[in-house]
Amino acid sequence: MTTTISAPGGLKRLTTAFGGAILALFLAAFGALVMPTAAHADPASLQYSADNSTWGDMSLIPDFQGELIPGGELTTTFYAKNTTSQGGTLQVYLGNWTKSAPDMQAYVRVEVNDASGAIVDLTNNLAAPGTELQSTHLSPGQTAKVMLVVGMPATAGNESQNQSVNPDFALDFELDAAAVATTTTLTGPATANSTTAFELTATVAPAGATGTVQFKDNGASIGNPVPLTNGVAKRTQILTTAGAHSITAVYNGADGFIASTSEVLTVTVTTTPVEPGTGSAGSSSGSLGDLGSIFGS
Structure with missing residues (x-):
């Protein structure tokens, strides 16, 4: 016709x-x-x-x-x-x-x-x-x-x-070109203190993957997605709640790349105070010194 x-x-x-x-x-x-x-x-x-x-x-x-x-x-x-x-x-x-x-x-x-x-x-x-x-x-x-x-x-x-x-x-x-399967690997410490920052690193393979990674704690998003740079996304984090935290990294996928999720990384957080160093009260690494000298004998 x-x-x-x-x-x-x-x-x-x-x-x-x-x-x-x-x-x-x-x-x-x-x-x-x-x-x-x-x-x-x-x-x-x-x-x-x-x-x-x-x-x-x-x-x-x-x-x-x-x-x-x-x-x-x-x-x-x-x-x-x-x-x-x-x-x-x-x-x-x-x-x-x-x-x-x-x-x-x-x-x-x-x-x-x-x-x-x-x-x-x-x-x-x-x-x-x-x-x-x-x-x-x-x-x-x-x-x-x-x-x-x-x-x-x-x-x-x-x-x-x-x-x-x-x-x-x-x-x-x-x-579109057939999308490529990806794997996401998450690394970080096994333990952390509730007052100390630590680093999480997600690596997405194969090389050349673009897009973002969303870090999650017990299934809840930690901040905003982090863009990949040369296949790697990093996040510095403080977890203030004591106990075991199940951390994952979720690669959101991009044109030509299929989304993937890392295995769970368990980070156990403690609230034990950081031990002070030794030395005089005037030193940043020192002790409080003799409290008796403050109030007299």
Whole structure:
């Protein structure tokens, strides 16, 4: 099926839009126009909707309606949902479009989530099939609003009368690179004093992992997530409650890396006062000296 959009033939009709149904919109599974270099999923594996409520295949994408006039645009809007288990990029391309006359003035553009791509001019057959019009990343379960637009410049003249254009659009869904499993290793002291700071170190493998690590004490977050630097995240901490603390480091994952959690590190906290050093009262490491000399004998 193709979508043929006609231009009115008389100047007196240039301000008149006709609501007759046009042939159904055709969205081809992209792939024949270029040689893909990454993993691709059949766009038919996604779900589509005209109202973001009722979902199904591409047959739910609304048709274009009306006729082009100078300065006017025709649009059709639909929603695409990633129902796969992997994230990817939804890309909208110019398909194998045709016009009834080379000098007919027309253009296409695509809006995704209300952000418009560049206007692509179809005049003089200069726009190549496979030109990307707009794209967006979709995580598993995420939805994008897509509006396809075909328009005619306000300067269009007699060369565009009684002509027609089949804009033809194509979809591609390029899968993200497969995420890599990670391991998180947590190191720190086995014992600590309630008044003394100690260091926790989380190391995430493989090398090159990015993102953050959340340290936890008995399941509760300790402060904010700590960014990884060369695969390592460190936190200096004081635990004021006596007893055994179950410390874990949770790597939150990132693009290309799967989240992971360390084994439990048990830190036993005591409240025993820190023993003072030896020496005179005037020394930072000294004792209190002879209390009797303060009050006299």
